[in-house]
Amino acid sequence: MNAKPEFETVVGKDLYYAVHKGIRLANARMLIALGQTDASDDSSVIRTLGALAAHLELSLQHLTHENDRIHSVVEARVPGGSDHQGEDHDHHLKAFADLRRMAEDVAAAGVDRAVKLRRLYQRFALFMADDLTHMHEEETELMPLITAHFSPEEIDGIEHSIVANIPPAKMAGFGKFMLGAASRSERIAMVTGMRQAMPQEAFDGLFAAIIGAPWTFGDWETMERALC
Ligand SMILES: [Fe+2]
Secondary structure: OOOOOOOOOOOOOOOOOHHHHHHHHHHHHHHHHHHHHOOOHHHHHHHHHHHHHHHHHHHHHHHHHHHHHHHHHHHHOOOOOOHHHHHHHHHHHHHHHHHHHHHHHHOOOOHHHHHHHHHHHHHHHHHHHHHHHHHHHHHHHHHHHHHHHHHHHHHHHHHHHHHOOOOHHHHHHHHHHHHHHHHHHHHHHHHHHHHHOOOOOHHHHHHHHOOOOOOOOOHHHHHHHHHH
């Protein structure tokens, strides 16, 4: 007899699967970058603080998509269904504010820059730990609730409304992490789907922004060298 799994994993359309894998990758890389930054090297500090600002911007965008496009429709059908995740999002907003303030402290620091950088690294690690737990709960509690109360067509509609509201300039940021975090077969399926759905010019422009240079469809090795 099979033991009951410890948590539920949605089979079928999962709004969180690909984007959360991307965010886990991005969080892990950001933590490593903060840890490897040499406080005595100005250019290293500037590069890492720039990466952190972009990372927090992307994280805020993701949280806003979830609030506007997922929580609002869940609440309309299952009142209170996304309460817990909504509270987590409020904690995330507090973490973003802390991290921005601590990054400013590092930028303005003098001889105490190493100490301030270490504090920023530690605060980011705590945020990441919270975010890992939060994303797991979204995938194993909120997504099963959505699957139970919405048809596959409605779930597709939620996903389309999220994607349609990401401005092209932000799409490259999500694309980098989502494609970088995917398995090769998932990556090929995602890129092939986008190629079929997008005008050639828009596809070429988006992938040049994602890879950092013009990219030819099917050149998976070049994509993986750039993103993985
Ligand atoms: Fe979330």
